[in-house]
Amino acid sequence: xxxxxxxxxxxxxxxxxxxxxxxxxxxxxxxxxxxxxxxxxxxxxxxxxxxxxxxxxxxxxxxxxxxxxxxxxxxxxxxxxxxxxxxxxxxxxxxxxxxxxxxxxxxxxxxxxxxxxxxxxxxxxxxxxxxxxxxxxxxxxxxxxxxxxxxxxxxxxxxxxxxxxxxxxxxxxxxxxxxxxxxxxxxxxxxxxxxxxxxxxxxxxxxxxxxxxxxxxxxxxxxxxxxxxxxxxxxxxxxxxxxxxxxxxxxxxxxxxxxxxxxxxxxxxxxxxxxxxxxxxxxxxxxxxxxxxxxxxxxxxxxxxxxxxxxxxxxxxxxxxxxxxxxxxxxxxxxxxxxxxxxxxxxxxxxxxxxxxxxxxxxxxxxxxxxxxxxxxxxxxxxxxxxxxxxxxxxxxxxxxxxxxxxxxxxxxxxxxxxxxxxxxxxxxxxxxxxxxxxxxxxxxxxxxxxxxxxxxxxxxxxxxxxxxxxxxxxxxxxxxxxxxxxxxxxxxxxxxxxxxxxxxxxxxxxxxxxxxxxx
Amino acid sequence: xxxxxxxxxxxxxxxxxxxxxxxxxxxxxxxxxxxxxxxxxxxxxxxxxxxxxxxxxxxxxxxxxxxxxxxxxxxxxxxxxxxxxxxxxxxxxxxxxxxxxxxxxxxxxxxxxxxxxxxxxxxxxxxxxxxxxxxxxxxxxxxxxxxxxxxxxxxxxxxxxxxxxxxxxxxxxxxxxxxxxxxxxxxxxxxxxxxxxxxxxxxxxxxxxxxxxxxxxxxxxxxxxxxxxx
Numbered sequence: 001x002x003x004x005x006x007x008x009x010x011x012x013x014x015x016x017x018x019x020x021x022x023x024x025x026x027x028x029x030x031x032x033x034x035x036x037x038x039x040x041x042x043x044x045x046x047x048x049x050x051x052x053x054x055x056x057x058x059x060x061x062x063x064x065x066x067x068x069x070x071x072x073x074x075x076x077x078x079x080x081x082x083x084x085x086x087x088x089x090x091x092x093x094x095x096x097x098x099x100x101x102x103x104x105x106x107x108x109x110x111x112x113x114x115x116x117x118x119x120x121x122x123x124x125x126x127x128x129x130x131x132x133x134x135x136x137x138x139x140x141x142x143x144x145x146x147x148x149x150x151x152x153x154x155x156x157x158x159x160x161x162x163x164x165x166x167x168x169x170x171x172x173x174x175x176x177x178x179x180x181x182x183x184x185x186x187x188x189x190x191x192x193x194x195x196x197x198x199x200x201x202x203x204x205x206x207x208x209x210x211x212x213x214x215x216x217x218x219x220x221x222x223x224x225x226x227x228x229x230x231x232x233x234x235x236x237x238x239x240x241x242x243x244x245x246x247x248x249x250x251x252x253x254x255x256x257x258x259x260x261x262x263x264x265x266x267x268x269x270x271x272x273x274x275x276x277x278x279x280x281x282x283x284x285x286x287x288x289x290x291x292x293x294x295x296x297x298x299x300x301x302x303x304x305x306x307x308x309x310x311x312x313x314x315x316x317x318x319x320x321x322x323x324x325x326x327x328x329x330x331x332x333x334x335x336x337x338x339x340x341x342x343x344x345x346x347x348x349x350x351x352x353x354x355x356x357x358x359x360x361x362x363x364x365x366x367x368x369x370x371x372x373x374x375x376x377x378x379x380x381x382x383x384x385x386x387x388x389x390x391x392x393x394x395x396x397x398x399x400x401x402x403x404x405x406x407x408x409x410x411x412x413x414x415x416x417x418x419x420x421x422x423x424x425x426x427x428x429x430x431x432x433x434x435x436x437x438x439x440x441x442x443x444x445x446x447x448x449x450x451x452x453x454x455x456x457x458x459x460x461x462x463x464x465x466x467x468x469x470x471x472x473x474x475x476x477x478x479x480x481x482x483x484x485x486x487x488x489x490x491x492x493x494x495x496x497x498x499x500x501x502x503x504x505x506x507x508x509x510x511x512x513x514x515x516x517x518x519x520x
Numbered sequence: 521x522x523x524x525x526x527x528x529x530x531x532x533x534x535x536x537x538x539x540x541x542x543x544x545x546x547x548x549x550x551x552x553x554x555x556x557x558x559x560x561x562x563x564x565x566x567x568x569x570x571x572x573x574x575x576x577x578x579x580x581x582x583x584x585x586x587x588x589x590x591x592x593x594x595x596x597x598x599x600x601x602x603x604x605x606x607x608x609x610x611x612x613x614x615x616x617x618x619x620x621x622x623x624x625x626x627x628x629x630x631x632x633x634x635x636x637x638x639x640x641x642x643x644x645x646x647x648x649x650x651x652x653x654x655x656x657x658x659x660x661x662x663x664x665x666x667x668x669x670x671x672x673x674x675x676x677x678x679x680x681x682x683x684x685x686x687x688x689x690x691x692x693x694x695x696x697x698x699x700x701x702x703x704x705x706x707x708x709x710x711x712x713x714x715x716x717x718x719x720x721x722x723x724x725x726x727x728x729x730x731x732x733x734x735x736x737x738x739x740x741x742x743x744x745x746x747x748x749x750x
Contacts, residue, residue, distance in 0.1 A: 181579050185544040244578065245610035249543075249571055285610070287603050388581050406614050410606060417633050448638070451680065455635025458671040462724065464602045470671075472724060479725040480673045482716060488727040501745060508748045 026075035032063055033074055034082055041083040044133055053136035060096065061314050070104055073097050091122040099146050109168050112154055116178040119147055123187050126226055127194050134224050137216060141268045144232040148239050154179040155385035159400035169392060181387035185240060188233040195230025198256045216264045231264050235271060238278050243385045245407055247282035254279060270315050273299065273322045280329060281382065287463050289337035290473045296330045300347045328380035331355035335362040336418060337473050365419040373415050377408055418460055420453045428476050428487050436483045539572045549576050549583060556588050563656045565595055567604050574611040586616065591654065593625045598660035601667060605629045621650060637665055641686040671724040678715040
């Protein structure tokens with residue numbers, strides 16, 4: 001199952017492996033499991049994607065809930081002979097085995113390292129051998145998602161050096177290549193390159209290729225695995241770069257995917273949400289508030305309308321969690337860039353309910369306001385990581401919070417710079433013209449300071465977009481003529497174009513419905 | 521001189537390619553460092569390459585050169601109003617940012633972000649060793665200052681302009697003449713208070729020029745109803 005971002009403390013002593021084994025025999029294979037692997041293996045060989053998906057999504061979950069609530073699945077060695085000792089199937093089984101372990105239990109250091117090895121083997125096979133499988137998008141997304149999650153989890157774990165046992169430190173020293181950042185990034189990059197996915201998407205725009213139209217599946221006898229892994233790896237790269245604090249490069253990695261359209265990334269809800277969450281967050285950190293607000297608004301509306309259909313799915317909890325986090329991010333964006341008209345009514349009312357009061361306080365820019373910005377940011381931000389290897393020198397320290405603290409500090413620094421803008425806005429709302437001298441008086445600052453405030457207002461409300469153009473996101477604007485300020489309020493424009501389009505489509509729908517009635 | 525330039529261009533092309541094709545590779549670190557120095561001496565700039573280097577420093581902190589990082593930050597400052605400076609800071613560990621030269625650069629950035637031009641030029645004068653190491657610094661900041669002024673003012677009094685771009689007296693006269701001849705600035709006589717400079721019209725200081733983008737409908741949306749109309 002996809003990432004559980006609430007990473008919980010693992011005591012992580014060597015005894016854990018034995019503790020887990022007590023009351024659990026890794027070699028005992030219940031009949032239902034035997035049947036599961038035999039059928040799954042067959043369906044994979046026969047490329048029955050629908051059946052694979054059913055077994056992967058539903059049967060695996062049901063068996064986990066029934067038989068393996070707090071123990072691992074049987075070891076791969078115990079089931080291998082039911083599936084002809086097929087190497088690829090065993091790697092896939094192990095991938096699911098580890099994912100289940102991470103979700104239900106706390107992995108030991110050895111298990112983390114073994115999981116890394118398994119991913120390496122599995123990815124090598126996909127990258128360098130001709131793999132003749134069709135796997136459901138859900139599974140392929142989960143692989144990439146889990147890979148990045150386990151990397152993030154490992155970095156967090158490794159950064160807590162203070163209470164590590166001697167065995168753990170020895171293992172860390174010995175297996176220093178496990179989950180190293182170069183390896184993780186290069187695998188994701190390799191998928192993108194080897195699959196040729198960027199060129200495929202380009203050619204698709206010109207009508208040369210079919211990819212999105214078939215949801216990534218290959219209907220000409222080939223395999224979808226490398227292509228779709230390449231596709232999802234772009235989202236994976238966006239995610240890793242956000243964890244490192246490199247928002248510009250993260251967005252660049254996502255560029256080949258057009259998020260203004262449906263695509264393979266929307267075919268799996270987990271992927272859709274992960275994409276937009278990180279896209280929005282990266283834009284927020286790059287001060288492109290309007291862009292972030294637009295995308296958060298769209299996805300929150302989408303989740304509102306569709307979450308009922310996912311109630312039974314194993315991703316439901318994650319969907320709800322990300323939903324709440326994005327409301328928090330939206331609250332932050334709108335407090336820094338008041339543009340309520342960009343937000344849909346439904347989303348707006350939810351937002352008011354959850355954060356109405358907090359948003360009012362954030363816009364006061366006093367000490368309490370900063371505390372709320374801190375709270376919301378800390379709640380909603382990704383789990384930033386320190387990618388470098390730890391220092392084994394005494395004294396051993398915990399540095400797992402360092403990355404988060406830096407991002408938070410820089411974010412609050414930006415908020416602080418915008419502190420005086422709220423005051424200016426209040427005055428600009430009331431006057432259509434006012435001299436610099438008078439306004440300086442009212443605001444109890446000297447003219448020079450007022451000029452700086454006005455420059456700040458202009459600079460902060462005119463962001464540089466991805467093409468290097470200046471776009472204004474000011475709801476309230478002004479210009480200065482010598483020493484007179486002239487206020488310009490942007491009137492809300494009636495969107496006639498959109499309104500007519502919606503009504504045309506609606507009418508067509510009504511007529512079609514009526515036609516259907518006649519035929520009956 | 522003529523021989524050197526094509527070679528320089530060749531090296532930059534290769535580094536950009538490296539960053540595009542093989543960025544997660546510790547071996548390219550020396551190339552990226554050389555590229556920073558090259559950007560400084562040839563007055564060019566590449567954010568992507570510099571971010572790539574800062575990432576590698578993040579992966580292997582013992583290889584970090586604070587001098588190179590300082591140069592990257594100065595170049596980023598020169599790219600304002602783009603947020604490049606903060607994008608770089610996101611990748612630099614807190615303890616490094618506490619060093620004296622970085623604290624100074626952060627203060628300089630803060631002054632520019634909050635329109636405090638006089639304080640900026642005062643501080644920059646005190647830190648000549650940092651900023652003079654990068655040619656083109658002064659002009660880049662003056663360009664940024666004029667950008668902010670152009671967003672804000674239709675007509676700007678001479679003293680305000682002078683303070684923002686740190687040019688006075690005869691040099692300012694020459695500067696204004698040049699701008700009037702080449703960038704459409706108009707010099708007026710203000711009522712008893714000295715010169716007024718009329719800045720070129722744009723959609724930010726002349727709101728009536730603002731295109732009402734909100735009501736335009738993209739072609740793709742219209743094409744969706746073609747089946748209905750046709």
